[in-house]
Amino acid sequence: MTSPIIEASQKHPKPQDRTFAYGTAGRRWGYRSLLDSVVFRVGLLAALRSQKLNGKAIGVMITASHNVPEDNGVKLVDPMGEMLEASWEAHATSLANAPNEEELVARHEHLISSLKINTSTPAHVILAKDTRESGPALVVALTDALTSAGAKYDDYGTLTTPQLHYLVRCLNTQHPPHSEPYGEPTEEGYYKKIGSAYAKLLQGKPRPGPITVDCANGVGAPKLKALAEYIGKEIFDVRIVNDLVDQPSKLNYQCGADFVKTQQRLPPASQVSPLARCASLDGDADRLIYYFTDSDGTFRLLDGDKIATLVASFITDLVKSAGISDLKVGVVQTAYANGSSTAYITKTLGLPVICTPTGVKHLHHAATKFDCGVYFEANGHGTVVFSHAAHATIASHSPESPAQASALENLQALRALINEAVGDALSDLLLVEVILAHKRWGPKEWDSTYTDLPNRLVRVEVKDRTVFKTTDAERRLVEPVGVQEKIDSLVGKYKQGRAFARASGTEDAVRVYSEAAERGEAEELARLVADVVV
Ligand code: NG1
């Protein structure tokens, strides 16, 4: 008898000449025809993951984030809304690379026995996609796999990546031993949760003026509209640009968080007056960056580092004002964080900083070491996580004055506003708006907290990026032998110089980053390091 998996898999055959690997942020393998078999096989793994975890809901998101419209990708979401446990990435790679149906079934069965999976446990998978043209066909590959594996699934249609993470966490916290559900497991529940926390935090505060948000022509546009409708124009006056979701070729084109961060300029569609607050999301709305033009027309970027410092300082003040003394706030960054931000956090805010390798899974994990861990990549992906102890303290602390009581209430509302499961551009946007209103700051006051060191990021094409091996949170190369010494001697020649080279986890290239006291020097240093690497 042919197994249902073999039969279903024959409709989604693997291209013979390809090898796939689970990347730093899920998988991005371009073109739909290549991804069809990958998504099918990820579906099989999602069902196994759910069975392994006693039928907990597992999420599958089809998106390629900030990448070009022709790309697509697929990511698994673990029960508490986190990214897939690292040890399972190898299983994804193994299934994705099985050369034919028989081998796929053999590897699938091997996983069942080696991971001791009880296949009579009902599996539950929830799925969503972004607005890419290839999304619907990939959903067919996914649901074919889930059906063939006998898994129950719910298709939530088009969502932002963080909305799917939110839903997974809600579904898995509805019942004991969880004492309170994360939220209602619906899209409306998401708007309700973060929208009402936002309204609560703005009570008695100056109404924020209008904000222009570039939605990268992606899924963030309709979702931000829905959120804004829920909250109401009175306190959330958002002007949306780049919302052409019915023109898939426009996704992330000349717009979006990645465009603005790498080009350091306004998206052409944004026509804004000086000192007006602007923000950009990426294609699946998990990254957020702010910016504005100064009175003299200069473009000023308020990136993930600026968001992290703003959030960390606000929470620190709130904790203090609430009279809580034993809650340790810390910040997690990567090597791409601007040196000025790190100095500001440690010297001015007096908070500890941990540096991790690139990729949010590393940052998220390190952030859980603090009672309150704030993590952001410079590119705008990040959030805040609270430990169990911190949640308990915030829920049960007794204030000793009306001022303490009000700070505590704000801290409690902040917990509801923040999407702890994953970096979430919509929730982060509301968070920044709240903090600016509380501080009575415009973008210029925020920007003036510290001045970024001039920096440069370049992409270097190399013959084989796998020969580049790093240590010290990717800040130093151990291989190829001798290259780090050359970088060190170059860096030593520049005032406030810092540079590193590492292989990209998502593209076939090496990235070189440099910083120095002057713009020209930062650029020269990047060029020289790139020459050493190539
Ligand atoms: P790689 O390609 O490994 O540098 C890029 C970003 C990461 C992260 C991942 C996943 C930079 C320099 N790198 O990783 O921060 O966002 O993509 O999307 O921005």
Ligand code: ZN
């Ligand atoms: Zn993204």
